[in-house]
Amino acid sequence: MVTAYQAAAAVVDPELRVVTVEELGILRDVDIDPTGHVTVTITPTYSGCPAMDVIRADVTKAVQAAGYPDVSVRTVLTPAWTTDAITEAGREKLRAAGIATVVASGNNGAIDQLSAPACVSTAVSVGATTKDDQVAYFSNVAPFLSLFAPGVSITSSFAGGGFAIASGTSMAAPHVAGTWAVLKQAKPTASVDEILQALSGTGVMIEDTLAETGTTRPRIQVDLALSALLNPGVPIIAGVSPKRGTLGTSLTVTVNGINFQPGATASFGADITVTSMTVVSSTQLSVALAIAATANPGPRDVTVTNPGGQTATRVGGFTVLPLPPTLGLAFLGKLRDKVGRGNTAFSVDGALDGSFRVTVQAGSGARTVTRLELRTSGGVWDTDPATAHWALGAAGSLDGGLLNSGTGTVSFGVADGGTFFVFAADPSSVFTSGVSFTLTANFADGTSASARPV
Ligand SMILES: [Ca+2]
Numbered sequence: 350m351v352t353a354y355q356a357a358a359a360v361v362d363p364e365l366r367v368v369t370v371e372e373l374g375i376l377r378d379v380d381i382d383p384t385g386h387v388t389v390t391i392t393p394t395y396s397g398c399p400a401m402d403v404i405r406a407d408v409t410k411a412v413q414a415a416g417y418p419d420v421s422v423r424t425v426l427t428p429a430w431t432t433d434a435i436t437e438a439g440r441e442k443l444r445a446a447g448i449a450t451v452v453a454s455g456n457n458g459a460i461d462q463l464s465a466p467a468c469v470s471t472a473v474s475v476g477a478t479t480k481d482d483q484v485a486y487f488s489n490v491a492p493f494l495s496l497f498a499p500g501v502s503i504t505s506s507f508a509g510g511g512f513a514i515a516s517g518t519s520m521a522a523p524h525v526a527g528t529w530a531v532l533k534q535a536k537p538t539a540s541v542d543e544i545l546q547a548l549s550g551t552g553v554m555i556e557d558t559l560a561e562t563g564t565t566r567p568r569i570q571v572d573l574a575l576s577a578l579l580n581p582g583v584p585i586i587a588g589v590s591p592k593r594g595t596l597g598t599s600l601t602v603t604v605n606g607i608n609f610q611p612g613a614t615a616s617f618g619a620d621i622t623v624t625s626m627t628v629v630s631s632t633q634l635s636v637a638l639a640i641a642a643t644a645n646p647g648p649r650d651v652t653v654t655n656p657g658g659q660t661a662t663r664v665g666g667f668t669v670l671p672l673p674p675t676l677g678l679a680f681l682g683k684l685r686d687k688v689g690r691g692n693t694a695f696s697v698d699g700a701l702d703g704s705f706r707v708t709v710q711a712g713s714g715a716r717t718v719t720r721l722e723l724r725t726s727g728g729v730w731d732t733d734p735a736t737a738h739w740a741l742g743a744a745g746s747l748d749g750g751l752l753n754s755g756t757g758t759v760s761f762g763v764a765d766g767g768t769f770f771v772f773a774a775d776p777s778s779v780f781t782s783g784v785s786f787t788l789t790a791n792f793a794d795g796t797s798a799s800a801r802p803v
Pocket residue numbers: 685686687688689697698699700701702774
């Protein structure tokens with residue numbers, strides 16, 4: 350005999366007839382009271398889901414047919430349904446039917462595992478990157494992560510109306526779900542594997558440098574994925590790594606993409622000589638470059654040409670950097686109170702902070718500072734809200750106001766030979782003379798430089 354639960358669980362979704370309400374995670378509970386009354390509890394996939402009326406009727410009919418005439422169906426809205434509720438069997442059936450299950454990787458900052466159910470092999474798992482293509486510190490990452498998408502400081506519609514800015518892998522996953530819909534619309538016959546292949550093959554390869562595990566996964570590029578899906582066989586350059594080189598230097602870069610053929614050639618524009626190149630595979634080239642000492646700094650278009658004449662061009666795919674500036678750093682003691690203890694603590698907290706003077710040495714040229722990081726054996730401080738590191742304050746003078754009192758990000762100019770000051774809260778007597786400090790500054794021209802106190 351079929352139990353009331355089995356009868357309710359076997360009801361198929363009226364819109365996705367390949368999966369049952371149990372596999373979709375819509376069925377929450379089936380309860381029989383002493384009088385024989387059956388109460389079935391279900392959760393809609395979204396509020397106002399029109400299919401719920403049909404499901405309610407189907408479940409009632411099925412439970413009655415199993416020998417329980419007295420049935421009521423209760424709808425609960427909390428906890429809200431998410432794709433996390435879909436069972437593994439449900440995911441497999443959806444995938445076989447051409448429906449992808451896109452799942453956020455989770456926000457535990459794990460470096461080699463994903464939250465369930467993103468870890469399920471049939472899920473399309475999505476981790477979060479910053480807008481400048483760093484892995485977000487909170488994002489779970491693993492070698493088997495499917496894709497990255499932007500997930501830091503994303504403007505989104507919010508429950509209750511209006512918009513808000515939020516961060517999380519739950520902000521990254523909808524970028525992939527939306528992209529999936531665009532690709533599926535462009536090619537309705539495409540399978541889950543075909544679309545996933547187009548997205549991963551044309552993604553920019555992002556290395557998890559925070560974790561230093563070497564894990565490198567693709568961050569989606571919608572336009573290129575669309576082109577790959579609609580133009581099979583055509584070469585596409587997804588990215589160049591490293592994508593910058595300093596004038597007067599030689600380096601080897603990796604070109605990632607699709608449909609590279611044996612015998613392909615590459616060019617990197619004016620003042621850059623390709624000294625040798627290897628077609629590693631249809632998705633990867635290794636190219637040795639020599640950048641002339643007299644090269645003009647700036648972006649170059651990268652072009653790959655297959656022997657048949659088909660070309661792929663990535664506009665501005667590689668940038669020639671000027672020489673980096675020389676920095677000086679002096680530890681002045683715990684002189685001022687500018688910041689507190691925490692990633693967003695860009696205001697006074699009543700305790701004196703480690704205070705440092707930074708000099709852009711004469712002859713370096715005027716620069717614009719875009720990121721600062723202070724490192725000691727006792728910790729890391731930075732101006733980057735996308736990392737968990739504590740606040741690093743920056744000011745034009747010891748008594749000047751913070752240049753980064755908002756979110757912590759910096760963008761300020763320093764003259765040739767000019768100075769600025771940075772401030773970091775002391776967790777436990779870290780800031781004493783004799784401790785080894787390293788300050789690293791990034792500049793708007795793409796260069797970076799480090800300094801230690803002399
Ligand atoms: Ca302080």
